Amino acid sequence: MNPPPPFSYSYTPNVPELLQGLNCSLAISTYQTGKVVIFSAKNENQLIQLPRTFNKPMGMANKEINGPSQQTTKY
16 A cells, blocks of 8 residues: 655645744644644744544634643544
């Protein structure tokens, strides 16, 4: 069995600068593949990604601004 292809992404040039200016990261859930990918600015021109796999992901939530984020799973 062949391993899955590597994760790839593209973004407009202003995204790293925007995330850095807001001092935040962007979390994206790929519900059907069970992944959550967190994007952060490495500098004003580059992003870094942190993909994670979850067993049966159900959703993400952030209760408060600057509060902890939560990832929920079925089990």
